[in-house]
Amino acid sequence: MDLTVVQNLSLSYISSFALRCAVDLDISGHIQAYGRPMPLNELARSIPIPPQKESMLGRLMTLLVHQGVFGQSEDGYLLTPASELLLTDGSNLGAYVRLFTQANSIKNWDRLSEVLTDTGNCTLFEKMHDGKKAWEILKDIPEYGNKFNEAMASQSNSIMRGLVARCSNIFDGLNSLVDVGGGTGTAVKIIVEAFPGLRCTLFDLPHVVEKASKGDSFDVVGGDMFEMIPPADALFLKKVLHDWGDEDCVRILKKCKEALKSSKNGGKVIVIDIVIDFENKDTKAIETSLLYDISMMSIHGSKERTKQEWHDIILGAGYSGYKIYPVQLGVNSVIELYP
Numbered sequence: 001m002d003l004t005v006v007q008n009l010s011l012s013y014i015s016s017f018a019l020r021c022a023v024d025l026d027i028s029g030h031i032q033a034y035g036r037p038m039p040l041n042e043l044a045r046s047i048p049i050p051p052q053k054e055s056m057l058g059r060l061m062t063l064l065v066h067q068g069v070f071g072q073s074e075d076g077y078l079l080t081p082a083s084e085l086l087l088t089d090g091s092n093l094g095a096y097v098r099l100f101t102q103a104n105s106i107k108n109w110d111r112l113s114e115v116l117t118d119t120g121n122c123t124l125f126e127k128m129h130d131g132k133k134a135w136e137i138l139k140d141i142p143e144y145g146n147k148f149n150e151a152m153a154s155q156s157n158s159i160m161r162g163l164v165a166r167c168s169n170i171f172d173g174l175n176s177l178v179d180v181g182g183g184t185g186t187a188v189k190i191i192v193e194a195f196p197g198l199r200c201t202l203f204d205l206p207h208v209v210e211k212a213s214k215g216d217s218f219d220v221v222g223g224d225m226f227e228m229i230p231p232a233d234a235l236f237l238k239k240v241l242h243d244w245g246d247e248d249c250v251r252i253l254k255k256c257k258e259a260l261k262s263s264k265n266g267g268k269v270i271v272i273d274i275v276i277d278f279e280n281k282d283t284k285a286i287e288t289s290l291l292y293d294i295s296m297m298s299i300h301g302s303k304e305r306t307k308q309e310w311h312d313i314i315l316g317a318g319y320s321g322y323k324i325y326p327v328q329l330g331v332n333s334v335i336e337l338y339p
């Protein structure tokens with residue numbers, strides 16, 4: 001058993017690249033287009049894979065079926081809820097898979113022990129990029145910035161569909177909302193589509209909102225959330241606070257509080273982020289949260305938070321209370337903060 005654990009973990013990067021291969025070959029798209037369980041030979045012909053390599057494809061599919069990415073019946077391969085997320089005319093989470101499996105993301109992970117033992121303050125990401133912070137690199141190298149924004153948009157699409165379907169009451173009674181660090185506007189578009197009466201603003205760094213598609217349905221403001229956040233009834237921060245350490249989060253949340261001052265009913269902040277819960281029966285969810293935590297530590301020097309850690313920064317920023325909704329959007333929770 002112990003040997004299996006070590007063997008499995010040593011090889012588990014292969015899972016990431018098997019998934020990446022499924023994305024590159026658009027296996028989800030081929031199975032969807034076939035419209036019924038797809039036999040291996042049909043999948044191979046459709047991609048196309050040379051006949052002599054069909055058995056290699058079969059072995060890749062065996063792994064991905066075992067991992068629940070695809071299903072299988074007697075007649076052939078099927079989509080599962082996981083592989084449906086990879087469909088390019090759906091959530092298109094392939095962009096997210098590509099971001100985390102691109103050469104630049106995986107480079108230098110073998111230096112993690114060096115980051116832990118040296119006396120410097122550089123994150124692994126900063127070590128890889130001559131001391132530059134991730135936000136600088138994303139700004140300075142448009143190719144990286146575009147890939148990042150595309151991956152965030154695909155993840156956002158899938159989280160937001162779940163939020164609007166399962167937690168729409170959080171938008172009740174609101175007249176205005178600002179999506180703080182809202183990227184190129186995927187979430188804001190889904191919110192205005194679902195709640196046409198709600199006046200929404202997309203707010204992010206100027207070079208990011210430049211790339212957002214403009215329209216009449218929402219306003220777009222470029223700026224720095226550490227300086228000023230546009231006022232509204234609700235401030236929406238999805239996958240933003242996990243990019244920052246505790247002190248920075250308190251600064252951001254204090255700026256949010258200032259932006260809520262003009263709200264007639266007091267307003268609220270809506271946070272979508274991971275709450276690490278070791279009591280969760282779903283051990284895969286705990287593991288995914290912890291992988292995210294190491295990822296945040298290594299990219300931004302930031303973290304995913306437990307309930308207690310959220311409690312500390314929320315009250316530390318002067319909020320009177322908060323509520324964590326019993327809803328899971330992937331591994332993300334919904335937290336409402338009251339000023």
Ligand SMILES: C[S@@+](CC[C@H](N)C(=O)[O-])C[C@H]1O[C@@H](n2cnc3c(N)ncnc32)[C@H](O)[C@@H]1O
Nearest residue numbers: 152156181182183204205208223224225238239
């Ligand atoms: C992890 S992404 C999340 C994007 C989006 N909320 C989503 O869920 O897809 C964090 C976002 O914060 C933005 N950001 C970083 N620093 C910022 C700042 N000082 N002011 C405003 N936005 C900032 C980034 O540009 C990026 O779009």
